[in-house]
Amino acid sequence: xxxxxxxxxDSVTVADVxxxxxxxxxxxxxxxxxxxxxxxxxxxxxxxxHHISKELLTPNLPFSFHQMMYYGCYKDFGPDPPAWLPDPxxxxxxxxxxxxxxxxxxxxxxxxxxxxxSFSDFQxxxxxxxxVFWKTILEEMNxxxxxxxxxILRESPSHPGGQWLPGARVNPAKNCLSLRKRxxxxxxIIWRSEGxxxxxxxxxxxxxLRESVWxxxxxLESLGLEKGSAIAIDMPMDVNSVVIYLAIVLAGYVVVSxxxxxxPSEISTRLILSKAKAIFTQDFIPRGEKKIPLYSRVVEAxxxxxxxxxxxxxxxxxxxxxxxxxxxxxxDRVKDSKGLEFVAVEQPIVAFTNILFSSGTTGDPKAIxxxxxxxxxxxADGWCHMDIKNGDVVAWPTNLGWMMGPxxxxxxxxxxxxxxxxNGSPLGSGFAKFVQDAEVTMLGxxxxxxxxxxxxxxxxxYDWSTIRCFGSTGEASSVDEYLWLMGRAEYKxxxxxxxxxxxxxxxxxxxxxQPQSLAAFSTAVMGCSLHILGDDGFPIPSDVPxxxxxxxxxxxxxxxxxxxxxxxxxxxxxxxxVLNGKVLRRHGDVFERTSKxxxxxxxxxxxxxxxxGIKVSSLEIERIxxxxxxxxxxxxxxxxxxxxxxxxxxxxxVVFKDSDNLEQKLVNLLISFNTALxxxxxxxxxxxxxxxxxxxxxxxxxxxxxRVLRQQFSQADQGSRL
Numbered sequence: 001x002x003x004x005x006x007x008x009x010d011s012v013t014v015a016d017v018x019x020x021x022x023x024x025x026x027x028x029x030x031x032x033x034x035x036x037x038x039x040x041x042x043x044x045x046x047x048x049x050h051h052i053s054k055e056l057l058t059p060n061l062p063f064s065f066h067q068m069m070y071y072g073c074y075k076d077f078g079p080d081p082p083a084w085l086p087d088p089x090x091x092x093x094x095x096x097x098x099x100x101x102x103x104x105x106x107x108x109x110x111x112x113x114x115x116x117x118s119f120s121d122f123q124x125x126x127x128x129x130x131x132v133f134w135k136t137i138l139e140e141m142n143x144x145x146x147x148x149x150x151x152i153l154r155e156s157p158s159h160p161g162g163q164w165l166p167g168a169r170v171n172p173a174k175n176c177l178s179l180r181k182r183x184x185x186x187x188x189i190i191w192r193s194e195g196x197x198x199x200x201x202x203x204x205x206x207x208x209l210r211e212s213v214w215x216x217x218x219x220l221e222s223l224g225l226e227k228g229s230a231i232a233i234d235m236p237m238d239v240n241s242v243v244i245y246l247a248i249v250l251a252g253y254v255v256v257s258x259x260x261x262x263x264p265s266e267i268s269t270r271l272i273l274s275k276a277k278a279i280f281t282q283d284f285i286p287r288g289e290k291k292i293p294l295y296s297r298v299v300e301a302x303x304x305x306x307x308x309x310x311x312x313x314x315x316x317x318x319x320x321x322x323x324x325x326x327x328x329x330x331x332d333r334v335k336d337s338k339g340l341e342f343v344a345v346e347q348p349i350v351a352f353t354n355i356l357f358s359s360g361t362t363g364d365p366k367a368i369x370x371x372x373x374x375x376x377x378x379x380a381d382g383w384c385h386m387d388i389k390n391g392d393v394v395a396w397p398t399n400l401g402w403m404m405g406p407x408x409x410x411x412x413x414x415x416x417x418x419x420x421x422x423n424g425s426p427l428g429s430g431f432a433k434f435v436q437d438a439e440v441t442m443l444g445x446x447x448x449x450x451x452x453x454x455x456x457x458x459x460x461x462y463d464w465s466t467i468r469c470f471g472s473t474g475e476a477s478s479v480d481e482y483l484w485l486m487g488r489a490e491y492k493x494x495x496x497x498x499x500x501x502x503x504x505x506x507x508x509x510x511x512x513x514q515p516q517s518l519a520a521f522s523t524a525v526m527g528c529s530l531h532i533l534g535d536d537g538f539p540i541p542s543d544v545p546x547x548x549x550x551x552x553x554x555x556x557x558x559x560x561x562x563x564x565x566x567x568x569x570x571x572x573x574x575x576x577x578v579l580n581g582k583v584l585r586r587h588g589d590v591f592e593r594t595s596k597x598x599x600x601x602x603x604x605x606x607x608x609x610x611x612x613g614i615k616v617s618s619l620e621i622e623r624i625x626x627x628x629x630x631x632x633x634x635x636x637x638x639x640x641x642x643x644x645x646x647x648x649x650x651x652x653x654v655v656f657k658d659s660d661n662l663e664q665k666l667v668n669l670l671i672s673f674n675t676a677l678x679x680x681x682x683x684x685x686x687x688x689x690x691x692x693x694x695x696x697x698x699x700x701x702x703x704x705x706x707r708v709l710r711q712q713f714s715q716a717d718q719g720s721r722l
Contacts, residue, residue, distance in 0.1 A: 006071040010043035020064045046082045049073045053491035080598045082515035084493040094387045119513040126526040142180040145170045146346035162555045165349045172375035173249035174344035181416030190438045194424020214342035216247035218334040232256035232279035252345025255354045259401025259700045264300035273367040274355045278305045367564035374504035375410040377558025381505040382411030384526045390416035396444025397426035402701045403501040432459040439466040446474035464489040473497040479518040502560040520598040529553030547592040551584035609639030628672045638710045649688040
C-alpha cells in the first residue's frame with residue numbers, strides 16, 4: 001500500500017475520518033486526540049506514531065483508520081519507519097535488560113550506557129567474546145550438565161564451525177523437566193481441541209508432565225531398542241506428541257521428525273534416511289467434521305513397528321498390523337513404574353538428539369541431525385530475542401516435522417514458560433479464542449496464516465491484550481498485513497525470526513530493545529555475525545548498505561556440523577570466501593542491509609531472476625503485485641526462459657480470493673501490474689503473462705516452490721498456457 005495515497009496527519013480532517021464509516025461524534029473525538037498528539041510530537045515523527053498507536057488506535061476501529069494514521073505519519077519518512085519503539089522502563093525488565101543492568105559495565109566497559117543504547121554493542125560482544133557470552137547465557141537459563149564442559153569453544157582447522165562445550169555431558173529433556181525455574185504446580189502445557197471452543201482450556205502441570213514423560217520413557221525402554229536408536233514421530237503437535245518427544249530424548253534415543261501432512265512416499269524416505277527403528281503415530285487426524293487417516297499412510301510407507309495413539313477417543317477404532325502396538329497397551333507394559341522418576345540418560349554433547357529434514361523440492365531432502373547442543377541454541381534465541389521467561393505462555397502453530405516444532409518444545413520449557421497448543425486449524429476464530437482464553441503472551445505466526453486471519457477477520461471480538469510480542473518466521477511478511485496484526489494486540493512488536501533447520505534457530509531477528517520496523521529484521525542474532533557478499537563474492541563492509549547473498553560467521557553455537565545424506569563441507573563451506581582467517585558459512589538467502597541498518601529478506605539466491613540484465617528478487621516483485629488489487633490473495637513471480645532462448649520473461653502466478661469473470665480481470669491486471677512495477681521498481685520491467693492458480697505449490701514448511709512453477713511454465717505450451 002503506497003504512502004503517497006494518504007494525507008499527512010496535520011491535513012487530515014474530521015470529514016476524512018468520517019468517510020471511513022466512523023460515526024460523527026467518534027470521528028470528532030478521534031480527530032481531537034490526533035490534533036493533540038500532532039501538537040505535542042509533530043505530524044511525522046516516530047514519537048507521533050508511538051503515541052497514536054498506544055493512545056488512539058484500538059482493534060475495533062476500522063483498519064482503514066489505522067492505515068490512515070500509519071501511512072500518513074510516515075508518508076515522507078523513507079525506508080524502515082519504526083512501527084514499535086522500546087520503552088526504557090520495560091526494556092530494563094527484559095531478560096537482556098536485566099542482565100545488562102547488572103553486568104553491562106563488566107561486558108562493555110565505560111561504553112555501557114543503558115540496555116537500549118548499548119544493545120548493538122552487546123550483540124557485537126556476543127560475537128567477539130563467545131566464551132563469556134555463552135557461559136553467561138547458559139547460567140541465566142539455569143542449564144545443568146552432568147559433566148560440565150572443559151570450555152565454551154575450541155577452535156580447530158578440522159572443524160570450521162568450532163567444537164562447542166567439549167567434554168560436556170547433558171540431557172536437554174531433563175533440563176526441560178527440572179524445577180530450577182518453576183514449581184511442581186506451575187502449568188507446563190495449555191491446550192484445547194477444535195470443536196471444544198466453549199470449554200475451559202485444559203492444563204498440564206509440571207508434575208503431570210514429568211510423570212507422563214517418565215512413564216513413556218520406561219515404556220520405550222521396554223521395547224529393548226539400543227540406546228541412540230532413531231524413533232520417529234508422525235503426529236499432530238499436541239500434548240501426547242510433546243510428551244513422547246521429551247521421553248525419547250530423556251531415554252537417550254533420537255527423535256525423527258516427520259510432518260503429519262506427508263504422503264506415504266515422503267514418510268518412507270525419511271524413515272529410510274534416519275534408519276528409524278519405531279514410529280509413534282495416530283489413527284486419524286480430526287479436522288472439523290472430517291477424519292484424515294494417518295496410520296494408514298504410515299503403514300503404506302512400510303514403517304517399522306508403530307505405536308498408535310487413538311485420536312481423542314479412548315480406544316482405537318482401526319485394526320493394527322502384526323507387531324504394532326496400541327497406545328494403551330504400550331503404557332500398560334510399565335504400569336508398575338507409574339509415578340517413578342526415570343533417570344535421564346546423559347550423553348556427550350556431540351550425540352544426536354533429533355533428525356530433521358530440510359524441504360526437498362528436488363531429490364531427497366537433506367537429513368539434518370541436531371546434537372544435544374542445538375536445543376540450547378533454540379532456547380537462547382527465545383531468551384534473548386522473544387524475551388521468553390517464567391510465567392510466559394508461548395503459542396506458535398507448527399508441527400514436529402518442521403524445526404519450529406522442537407523449538408516450541410525447548411524455547412518455552414527451558415525458560416520456565418508454558419507451551420500453548422491448539423489441536424485443530426489455526427486459521428479460524430476457534431484459534432483466536434484460544435489465544436484469548438490461554439492468555440498467550442508470545443504468539444508466533446507465519447505470514448500466510450496472518451493473510452487468512454486478515455481476510456476472514458478471525459480475531460474480531462477476541463481480546464489479545466495479554467500478548468507481549470509476536471514472532472514471525474517461514475516466509476517474507478507484508479507491511480500492511482503486519483500493521484493489521486500489531487493492531488489486534490494494542491501494537492505489540494513483531495519479532496521477525498529467520499534461520500534454518502541446520503542453524504537450530506535464527507541468525508537474523510528483531511529485539512525488544514530496538515525500534516522494530518514492519519517486515520524487517522533489526523539485528524543479527526546474539527552470537528551470530530552476518531556478511532552480505534558483493535558482486536566480487538567477498539563481504540561488503542558491515543556498516544554499508546547493500547544487497548547480495550548472505551554468508552554467516554562460521555562459529556555459531558548449535559549449528560549443524562554434519563548431514564546424514566550429503567557432504568556438509570561441500571554444501572556450507574566449499575568455495576566460500578575467507579574473512580579474518582575463517583571461511584564463511586553459506587546460507588543461500590539474498591539479504592539487503594538498508595541505510596538505517598535494518599535487514600530485508602529477498603528470498604533464496606535461486607529465487608532471483610535476471611530481467612533484461614537487471615537482477616531482482618521474486619519477493620520484491622510479489623510485494624508490489626500483492627498490493628495492486630484487493631481480490632489478490634497472493635502471487636508468485638518467476639522468470640521463465642523462452643523456448644527459443646533470449647532474456648527471461650516475467651510470469652506472475654496469481655491466487656484470487658474470488659475467481660469470477662477471470663478473463664476480463666486478467667487483461668486489466670496485466671496493465672495494473674506493469675504500471676505498478678514500472679513506477680515502483682524499474683521502468684524496464686514488463687510482465688509477459690499472468691497464470692491464475694487455485695493455490696501456490698508449497699513445501700511442507702510453507703515455502704513457495706517457485707522452482708516448480710518455473711519448471712511448469714517452461715514446459716507448458718507457451719502459446720496456450722501463458
